[in-house]
Amino acid sequence: MKDEILPLFRNILLVCEELNLLGGTFFAQDGCKLPSNASKQRSGKISDLKKKKSRIEERVRKMLKEQEDEDRKDDDPSTPSGSIKEKQIEQLTRQAARIEAWLKENDGKTGKHGKEIKSNMTDNESALMTTSHGSVQGYNGQVVVDAKHQVIVHAEVFGTGQDADLVPPMIDGVKEAMEKNGRKDADEYFAGKIFTADSAYHSKGNLQKCVDEKLDAYIPDKWQRMRDQRYEEWRKQGKTSRTHFAHTDFIYREDSDEYVCPNGKVLRFATKHLVIKGTVYRAYRSREQDCCGCALRERCFTKKARSPKTKYLMFPIGSDGVNLTKLMVEKIDSEEGREIYSHRMEIVEPVFGNIRMNKHLDRYTLRGKIKVNIQWLLYCMVHNVEKIMNYGYGFA
Numbered sequence: 452m453k454d455e456i457l458p459l460f461r462n463i464l465l466v467c468e469e470l471n472l473l474g475g476t477f478f479a480q481d482g483c484k485l486p487s488n489a490s491k492q493r494s495g496k497i498s499d500l501k502k503k504k505s506r507i508e509e510r511v512r513k514m515l516k517e518q519e520d521e522d523r524k525d526d527d528p529s530t531p532s533g534s535i536k537e538k539q540i541e542q543l544t545r546q547a548a549r550i551e552a553w554l555k556e557n558d559g560k561t562g563k564h565g566k567e568i569k570s571n572m573t574d575n576e577s578a579l580m581t582t583s584h585g586s587v588q589g590y591n592g593q594v595v596v597d598a599k600h601q602v603i604v605h606a607e608v609f610g611t612g613q614d615a616d617l618v619p620p621m622i623d624g625v626k627e628a629m630e631k632n633g634r635k636d637a638d639e640y641f642a643g644k645i646f647t648a649d650s651a652y653h654s655k656g657n658l659q660k661c662v663d664e665k666l667d668a669y670i671p672d673k674w675q676r677m678r679d680q681r682y683e684e685w686r687k688q689g690k691t692s693r694t695h696f697a698h699t700d701f702i703y704r705e706d707s708d709e710y711v712c713p714n715g716k717v718l719r720f721a722t723k724h725l726v727i728k729g730t731v732y733r734a735y736r737s738r739e740q741d742c743c744g745c746a747l748r749e750r751c752f753t754k755k756a757r758s759p760k761t762k763y764l765m766f767p768i769g770s771d772g773v774n775l776t777k778l779m780v781e782k783i784d785s786e787e788g789r790e791i792y793s794h795r796m797e798i799v800e801p802v803f804g805n806i807r808m809n810k811h812l813d814r815y816t817l818r819g820k821i822k823v824n825i826q827w828l829l830y831c832m833v834h835n836v837e838k839i840m841n842y843g844y845g846f847a
């Protein structure tokens with residue numbers, strides 16, 4: 452089925468195109484992270500799994516020793532006291548053997564920065580992902596949706612919780628679909644078209660792909676709401692429930708180009724060009740004597756960063772090299788940019804509403820990227836068939 456599913460999906464897309472259901476001018480990308488048939492408990496780095504195996508073996512040794520002691524004390528051989536323990540020992544021994552066998556056959560998984568990330572013994576292509584409902588072991592189902600009738604033009608699952616690299620494969624997927632469906636202009640399909648995605652997609656790679664495809668893209672950075680006056684109320688509400696200070700809790704003094712912290716201390720301009728992971732920041736710094744012993748310290752520094760003596764307030768102002776972030780910030784902060792971006796939700800969110808609520812897809816029941824991808828494409832295909840039924844014949 453893995454070779455048939457994509458052509459089938461594209462055939463339905465072709466029918467949508469023939470019935471004039473595709474606008475072909477405005478697209479939105481988003482994804483939903485769902486658990487799959489993989490055990491969250493059986494994930495970890497290689498060192499974690501080795502430790503787990505040692506712990507189990509240690510426990511088995513202890514239990515065997517206890518049982519031997521009990522057997523020595525117990526004269527009556529018909530007493531069934533050890534049977535439950537025996538079963539437990541058997542189970543644990545099998546568990547340790549499974550981990551050992553898995554470790555022999557698999558190496559650690561590496562993330563995009565070359566560091567080891569968590570593997571999973573039940574489905575190593577799935578990923579441990581953070582969602583608004585906690586962490587799940589599963590896949591990130593992505594879609595690119597055409598605005599006219601919310602037809603899905605490309606769908607695919609990825610074994611990663613990060614959206615920062617997912618625009619290029621999805622854009623290429625749409626272009627390939629258009630080419631297979633006989634469009635001669637498939638290579639230039641996105642030139643001049645509008646493309647929106649939320650701030651999770653704001654990354655150098657994704658923005659560069661949009662530039663390469665000549666897309667009129669609207670992908671905000673994570674500070675966009677902080678700058679937008681329309682979210683003033685939302686920010687105020689956030690202030691009451693937050694435990695840590697946000698940038699908005701620091702007051703800017705334009706005349707002296709400095710910030711005043713919630714404790715009334717001044718953070719002076721420190722550097723104009725601080726580069727971290729390709730993003731350029733403008734930074735302001737507090738004085739050591741102000742922060743040391745400050746009663747609000749716990750709310751100013753994250754747990755990981757409790758030891759720093761001074762507070763840095765950093766604002767992203769662009770990216771290293773061609774300043775794509777800065778260009779995007781200017782675009783998204785314009786009146787036109789805000790207006791266009793405000794349509795993103797109404798295009799893509801109903802698609803997930805339909806698939807998750809009406810079609811009841813709340814988890815992938817299969818294992819492995821190929822099978823999960825088939826399941827995701829089937830649901831997306833049914834969504835598109837529904838569009839044909841509702842708007843296709845005679846309604847377009």
Ligand code: SF4
Binds near residue numbers: 714715741742762
């Ligand atoms: S820790 Fe430093 S920056 Fe933070 S509130 Fe206290 S004095 Fe101000």
